Amino acid sequence: xxxxxxxxxxxxxxxxxxxLSKTYRQKxxxxxxxxxxxxxxFPAATLNVVMGTxxxxxxxxxxxxxxxxxxxEGNLTCDGKRITGPGPDRLMVFxxxxxxxxxxxxxxxxxxxxxxxxxxxxxxxxxxxxxxRFGLSDFxxxxxxxxxxxxxxxxxxxxxxxxxxxxxxxxxxxxxxDVMTRELMQEYYVRLFEETRLSTVFITAELEEALxxxxxxxxxxxxxxxxxxxxxxxxPRPREISCLATRRYAELEQEALDALYxxxxxxx
Amino acid sequence: xxxATVATTSPxxxxxxxxxxxxxxxxxxxxxxxxxxxxxxxxxxxxxxxxPTPWEVLVxxxxxxxxxxxxxxxxxxxxxxxxxxxFLAQIIGIPLGLFFGTHATFRALVxxxxxxxxxxxxxxxxxxxxxxxxxxxxxxxxxxxIGAFFIITINVFEGVRSIRPExxxxxxxxxxxxxxxxxxxxxxxxxxxxxxxxxxxIAVTWNVVIAAEMIASDSGLGRLTWEGYVSSTPTIVIVGxxxxxxxxxxxxxxxxxxxxxxxPWKQ
Numbered sequence: 102x103x104x105x106x107x108x109x110x111x112x113x114x115x116x117x118x119x120x121l122s123k124t125y126r127q128k129x130x131x132x133x134x135x136x137x138x139x140x141x142x143f144p145a146a147t148l149n150v151v152m153g154t155x156x157x158x159x160x161x162x163x164x165x166x167x168x169x170x171x172x173x174e175g176n177l178t179c180d181g182k183r184i185t186g187p188g189p190d191r192l193m194v195f196x197x198x199x200x201x202x203x204x205x206x207x208x209x210x211x212x213x214x215x216x217x218x219x220x221x222x223x224x225x226x227x228x229x230x231x232x233x234r235f236g237l238s239d240f241x242x243x244x245x246x247x248x249x250x251x252x253x254x255x256x257x258x259x260x261x262x263x264x265x266x267x268x269x270x271x272x273x274x275x276x277x278x279d280v281m282t283r284e285l286m287q288e289y290y291v292r293l294f295e296e297t298r299l300s301t302v303f304i305t306a307e308l309e310e311a312l313x314x315x316x317x318x319x320x321x322x323x324x325x326x327x328x329x330x331x332x333x334x335x336x337p338r339p340r341e342i343s344c345l346a347t348r349r350y351a352e353l354e355q356e357a358l359d360a361l362y363x364x365x366x367x368x369x
Numbered sequence: 370x371x372x373a374t375v376a377t378t379s380p381x382x383x384x385x386x387x388x389x390x391x392x393x394x395x396x397x398x399x400x401x402x403x404x405x406x407x408x409x410x411x412x413x414x415x416x417x418x419x420x421p422t423p424w425e426v427l428v429x430x431x432x433x434x435x436x437x438x439x440x441x442x443x444x445x446x447x448x449x450x451x452x453x454x455x456f457l458a459q460i461i462g463i464p465l466g467l468f469f470g471t472h473a474t475f476r477a478l479v480x481x482x483x484x485x486x487x488x489x490x491x492x493x494x495x496x497x498x499x500x501x502x503x504x505x506x507x508x509x510x511x512x513x514x515i516g517a518f519f520i521i522t523i524n525v526f527e528g529v530r531s532i533r534p535e536x537x538x539x540x541x542x543x544x545x546x547x548x549x550x551x552x553x554x555x556x557x558x559x560x561x562x563x564x565x566x567x568x569x570x571i572a573v574t575w576n577v578v579i580a581a582e583m584i585a586s587d588s589g590l591g592r593l594t595w596e597g598y599v600s601s602t603p604t605i606v607i608v609g610x611x612x613x614x615x616x617x618x619x620x621x622x623x624x625x626x627x628x629x630x631x632x633p634w635k636q
Contacts, residue, residue, distance in 0.1 A: 216540070217543075
């Protein structure tokens with residue numbers, strides 16, 4: 102882990118958490134322990150994939166990274182600075198689209214820069230460039246409700262990228278897309294990452310998706326979530342879907358499955 | 370990245386506005402209704418002995434009403450009352466609903482009184498309203514206001530409560546301040562609820578204004594209908610009823626139009 106961190110020390114977006122715990126308490130209900138004593142280091146310029154079953158606390162973790170939820174205990178930092186709230190350095194793509202339906206694609210994308218006092222002409226130029234790159238130029242004046250699921254996802258990634266975040270947090274972003282679109286979006290994100298080396302925390306429940314995307318997979322146990330296994334995915338980059346048919350992929354898959362099932366038996 | 374852009378499906382077509390055109394089934398249903406009415410009167414079915422035929426109503430309408438300034442001023446008076454009450458209900462109800470949704474302390478202080486008053490039907494306010502307001506006109510507008518006010522406020526309040534937290538979180542992450550979030554995120558997010566409140570409100574408003582006119586006023590379409598009854602002229606009653614129906618329909622169309630302007634993204 103040190104080796105990775107050292108070579109990319111100039112790239113921002115390294116996140117570490119130490120002894121994080123979070124319990125949800127609601128009146129009249131049993132307290133729910135989402136996370137207990139969770140520690141991790143997500144190096145910068147790395148595609149970190151957090152994997153676990155539904156309800157293991159991965160979404161809670163994502164919310165903490167983005168600053169929408171506070172840990173009850175523990176310490177969470179981004180590039181050494183404590184995370185205390187939301188900020189444009191850590192942007193999140195949610196499970197369900199969060200494009201504002203009342204704004205056009207263009208207005209959605211330029212919202213960030215304009216919110217921070219950026220100039221309209223610069224924001225427009227940056228948005229035009231991103232939309233072109235994401236194949237959305239013809240849809241800039243459409244409302245999100247007029248877009249397909251895959252286009253919405255790309256518009257959201259553009260909406261985040263225009264702010265040059267240090268780290269992207271994606272919380273099961275391709276869930277609910279049809280198989281074809283999903284595969285294309287995965288290829289899309291892999292290529293974006295390979296071009297930019299944008300520090301990424303990608304959360305998923307799908308092993309195939311995790312292996313295809315990741316530099317490193319963090320496998321979480323069932324709730325309360327802890328990381329039970331770290332798996333370095335040394336499949337060569339740039340990655341093509343065909344890498345799913347290689348021997349190395351099969352080995353990594355087996356290793357991951359063993360960890361997932363081992364986690365299961367612990368709890369029984 | 371090129372091949373990924375190819376996979377885009379064409380954007381969904383804009384949804385057409387509700388079309389209420391009559392096809393042959395609709396036409397025959399309407400014709401059948403008037404025919405049944407005509408026959409029921411011709412054969413003097415029970416209850417229909419004092420009822421005029423559709424033809425008589427039409428003749429009376431063209432002869433006595435179509436060119437009567439008095440008749441059209443009834444329209445004008447009722448419309449004024451409806452839209453004044455409705456407008457005031459929006460002006461006061463929308464901010465109140467927003468406050469309920471965003472300020473816990475304000476909500477805790479004011480909502481109990483609001484909820485105490487809400488179940489009182491607007492028409493129950495008639496006597497007190499007449500005592501309280503200096504003119505009959507003001508009291509009728511007030512009652513009309515009451516009819517729409519609670520509905521619009523509750524809808525806006527619910528609208529604020531159902532704003533997706535992610536929509537606000539994202540804006541905050543991107544660096545938007547409180548005012549910008551309020552103007553660009555909260556208000557548009559609540560617009561659909563305002564529209565629902567307006568649609569429900571305008572319907573109630575017509576109900577209320579007609580009854581209030583019958584009880585308390587000497588003008589308006591409600592009064593016209595009531596006078597038809599008092600003077601034992603059922604033809605006038607039916608002219609009044611049809612006029613009120615048309616007026617309500619017209620108002621709904623106006624409100625629909627305003628709503629479509631408020632939500633360009635829903636077209």
